[in-house]
Amino acid sequence: MYWADDFAQQIIKSGKHQPYWADDMKTPSGRIHVGSLRGIISHDLIYKALLDAGKSATLSYVIENQDPMDGLPIYLDKKKYQQYMGQPLWSIPSPKSGYKSYADYFAQDFIEIVNALGAKPKIIYGLDLYRSGKMNQGIKQVLDAASKIRQLYKKISGSAKPADWYPLQVICPKCGKIGTTKVTGWDGEKVSFKCLPALVKWAQGCGHEGKISPFNGNGKVPWKIEWALKWQAVGITIEGAGKDHMTEGGSHDIASAICRQVINYPVPFHFSHEFLLIGGRKMSSSRGLGSSAREMYNLLPPAILRFLLVRPRYNRAIDFDPGSYTIPDLFDTYDHCAVEFYRYGRKSDLGRIFELSQVKKPPPKKTFYPRFREVAQYLQMPKVNLTQHFETEKGKSLTITEKKILAERVHYAEIWLRDHAPKEEVFSVSQTLSQAVAELNQKQKDYLLKVAQLLAKDWSKPEEFQQALYDASKSLDLPAQKAFTAIYIVLLGKTHGPKAAWLLLDQDRKAMIQRLKKVAGGKKFDVLAETRALRKELSRLNPNFDSVKALREVRKEI
Ligand SMILES: [Zn+2]
Structure with missing residues (x-):
């Protein structure tokens, strides 16, 4: 059973x-x-598992x-x-106009991203909890x-907390720092406080002191205790x-003890979740550069990012x-x-994972998903019509949903190719021939010449050309892998690449034929034998054929 369903049970x-x-x-x-x-x-998953179990729940x-x-x-x-160091985050100006505060801007x-990932929690601001008076009972307790x-x-x-320690900090009425x-001190109605210049290293207090009510947003409770008070104020279970x-001995243990021994509120159902690390690092959200939720969101489609989680x-x-x-x-x-989902539904854990990864509902049954790495490959061949290509692969036209998935994958494949793909995945036809050409053996060169001849023909269907390329390697008794490597070396300077037929047809035909011949030309080529064969073939087709002119044409071609 999927873990969130297990928790819900x-x-x-x-x-x-x-x-x-859940909160x-x-x-x-x-x-x-x-x-x-x-x-x-993780909380959204438990919430949805409860809903799927027929219960009503809140997130x-x-x-x-x-x-x-x-x-x-x-x-x-x-x-x-x-x-502003030391001030509450709601009281600090936003780095960008149009937001109520610093806190508001980043929140x-x-x-926005949380919502885009299909989680729609009710948003509660800590300040509102305090100001509304909902925390007052807990603060007093x-x-x-x-x-x-x-x-x-x-x-x-x-x-060890000193004897004059109280579980509260107030906002200094003079300098606004908390x-x-x-x-x-605490007299049951007001607390006595001091704003200290050297209480913390990161902010300096103004020295003001006085008495103030701790309620209705004037102060805040330290995090570990506050956690329990918020469970109570909101009704979190x-x-x-x-x-x-x-x-052990950490925030949750303290909060639980406050629940049990001070405020008499049941400790919510809890679990300890692991981190999401980026390249092995857990980064601090306030200080770290990079790896913000926004950056990740720009890198993957919502359902895929959700799926990762x-x-x-x-x-x-x-x-x-x-x-x-x-x-x-x-x-x-x-x-x-x-595939698992459409075959077995929720019964399969993988199917359930797919279902829970959806931002909305799963797409209709048997949706065709164009493979991402294939999208990334064909994307680099401007003449390939991606829709047509995948329609051929599917054997049917793409539905609207499938076209949307394709468009989405094109977008993210572009980003992947630009920023993260290994070099060998980024194909561009090199302007000059690579050194690796010198490594090609005679059979491969023979093959390239055949490729040049095949490329001169009209190919309306790349699949047929691809088949012809295979057949040509077979006829030369050259393993297909070696044959295709030869093509990639000549075009890309690499030992592999996307499907050769599409790649070749995507280029300037004449230039490619010339290039293939140039590389193949290193061998002894029996022009006359080729010409004789051609003349014979043409004469058979057309008895009035001008063989001398044909010979000249063939020489030019070769
Ligand atoms: Zn102050």
């Missing part, structure tokens, strides 16, 4: 975790790393815009943004239990996290390196899962 059978409300959270501290897609898609995504800016992404203007960008929470920290994570304040949060079990790491053949292989595996 466990959740249903347990009788706990109702109403079914994931993210701090929009900069361009959101592609790895963050793993969390939200939400909390954007933690009340978190402070604690690092500057390197792609931002340091001069402009340095001053919108990510949500944890402030009242400050001393108990200090003990819990000590016991669970070994971290990362620099320290709460030093299902929430896992990346394995970094699920270690859906296919492995949640607890298997995904290491995606866009170079080499990763992308064509991914398309191939997807197409294979499509």
